[in-house]
Amino acid sequence: MGQEMLGAKQKESSTYLKAYPLRALGDIDKVKEDLRNSSIVILRITPLAQKSVDELKRAVEELYQYAEGMGGDIARLGEERIVITPPNVKIWRALAQ
Amino acid sequence: MGQEMLGAKQKESSTYLKAYPLRALGDIDKVKEDLRNSSIVILRITPLAQKSVDELKRAVEELYQYAEGMGGDIARLGEERIVITPPNVKIWRALAQ
Numbered sequence: 001m002g003q004e005m006l007g008a009k010q011k012e013s014s015t016y017l018k019a020y021p022l023r024a025l026g027d028i029d030k031v032k033e034d035l036r037n038s039s040i041v042i043l044r045i046t047p048l049a050q051k052s053v054d055e056l057k058r059a060v061e062e063l064y065q066y067a068e069g070m071g072g073d074i075a076r077l078g079e080e081r082i083v084i085t086p087p088n089v090k091i092w093r094a095l096a097q
Numbered sequence: 098m099g100q101e102m103l104g105a106k107q108k109e110s111s112t113y114l115k116a117y118p119l120r121a122l123g124d125i126d127k128v129k130e131d132l133r134n135s136s137i138v139i140l141r142i143t144p145l146a147q148k149s150v151d152e153l154k155r156a157v158e159e160l161y162q163y164a165e166g167m168g169g170d171i172a173r174l175g176e177e178r179i180v181i182t183p184p185n186v187k188i189w190r191a192l193a194q
Contacts, residue, residue: 015112017137017182018189019174039189040114040137042174077116077139078177085114092115092136 015040015089023047025055031084032066038086046080112137112186120144122152128181129163135183143177 018034019042027048034041043063048056063084067074071087085091115131116139124145131138140160145153160181164171168184182188 015186016189017170017180017186018191019172019180020191040186042139042180044175073114075116078141080175083114083116083139089112089114089137092113094115094117 015086017042020044021047022056022059024051025059028059028063028066031063035067035070035072035084035086038088040086040089041084042077043082043084044080045082112183114139117141118144119153119156121148122156125156125160125163128160132164132167132169132181132183135185137183137186138181139174140179140181141177142179 016034016037016039018039021044022028022031025048031041031043045056045060048059060082063082064074066072067084073085073089073091075083075091075093077083083091113131113134113136115136118141119125119128122145128138128140142153142157145156157179160179161171163169164181170182170186170188172180172188172190174180180188
């Protein structure tokens with residue numbers, strides 16, 4: 001119990017921001033795992049978009065629901081990327097971009 | 098003292114991720130302020146790049162030194178953006194992007 005709490009504290013004090021591409025629908029399991037480990041994920045979605053727009057739609061929808069379900073956040077970042085955050089990180093939305 | 102500690106804890110438990118454009122060299126003061134407040138900043142650098150490549154160079158160099166100096170991290174995100182993190186957030190670098 002004591003060790004678990006220490007582990008949780010260590011994770012919180014060193015959040016990771018990971019940027020990588022989404023190449024296949026199966027890659028979203030890795031994204032979910034990263035979110036569970038409190039990492040922030042910046043996902044370049046163009047590789048999957050070029051392969052299949054339908055699969056991209058499904059992937060984004062599933063990640064949207066997953067992020068919402070865990071109390072995290074998700075937002076588009078230009079044309080090529082989305083950013084997904086764990087519950088402790090909020091995406092601040094500017095009025096003017 | 099007790100209030101200060103509570104304030105620090107509250108900030109830590111709700112990190113913000115802010116995405117906004119860099120339009121002028123003067124905008125970096127805002128970036129530095131956000132970093133001091135433990136926010137993660139994703140900066141779209143194209144507006145300043147279109148205005149002056151020299152000013153962009155100076156801005157990125159200054160932000161690089163600032164992030165390094167405070168124990169944070171900075172990385173390029175494609176052609177249009179850079180991401181800068183406060184000390185508690187580490188940028189994870191993939192071997193293959």
